[in-house]
Amino acid sequence: MFEIASVSYTDPGAPAAFARSLHDTGFAVLTDHPIGPERIEAAYDAWGAFFASEAKFQWTREEGGVAGYFPFRSENAKDAPVKDLKEFFHVYSNAPVPSELEAETRALYDDLVAVGLRLLEWLQDHAPADVAMALSEPLPQMLAGSEMNLLRVLHYPKLDEAPEPGAVRAAAHGDINLLTCLLSGSEPGLEAQDTTGRWHRVPCDPGMMAINAGDMLDAATRGHFPSTVHRVVNPPAAENKPRFSMPMFLHPRPEVMLKPDFSADDFLTLRLREIGLKS
DSSP, X not given: OOOOOEEETTOTTHHHHHHHHHHHHSEEEEESOSSOHHHHHHHHHHHHHHHXXXXXXXGBOOTTOOSEEEOTTXXXXXXXXXXXXXXXXXXXXXXXXXXXXXXXXXXXXHHHHHHHHHHHHHHHHHSOHHHHHHSSSOHHHHTTTOSOOEEEEEEEOOOOSOOOTTOOSXXXXXXXXXXXXXXXXXSOOEEEEOTTSOEEEOOOOTTOEEEEEOHHHHHHTTTSSOOOOEEEOOOOGGGOOOEEEXXXXXXXXXXXXXXXXXXXXXXXXXXXXXXXXXX
């Protein structure tokens, strides 16, 4: 049975329950975490104004760059034939952000990294001994000094016309990184796939945070914490509204070895080419 656990961040049993859900499904949902729904809503409102303005184009990423604004239909999922129906902004610790968004965005960035580090500690503490011993270094330590952590601010516009066949808000994919901390989306749409191919709605009620294992965590733990394929589906006509979400992608330092002959930088470079964000 595919059941994504809902785990209270403040529950003494949370670490074990979280690790168990991530092992069983690749996903878990956190409640009672430090980032309240009012902060999330305020961030979506502020970034919504940015995406609605022409000023966003002044922030378009430089050729070959990884930070800044990515216009509508910049990215495709690995092996997907068409681009996703989204635009987004990449926030890194050492890259600029529009001044009117700076304070709250940086605060969200720091708080999400702190939550992610704690979750990696939980996974480290509850991984089987053979899995933990095979790691090149403990999971939380892989993030020490990393400047690769990425906060992605996503805007899925209202669909004003029928999209081309196969075009969806986010096609089925696995995340590249170690762990993703996803603040609840402004609208539903996120789904996860079980091992039989069936799709399941991931809860996104206000105040929730969806957590999923990325491909790097899957590789480093030899599949013990699996990277589960997920997608964002197009809304039905009666619910055709814009959607915002803010995932924090926790990335190890580039030199961290995920496998004896495969570094985090090797992995990231390969995947960025596969999804059309690197030539």
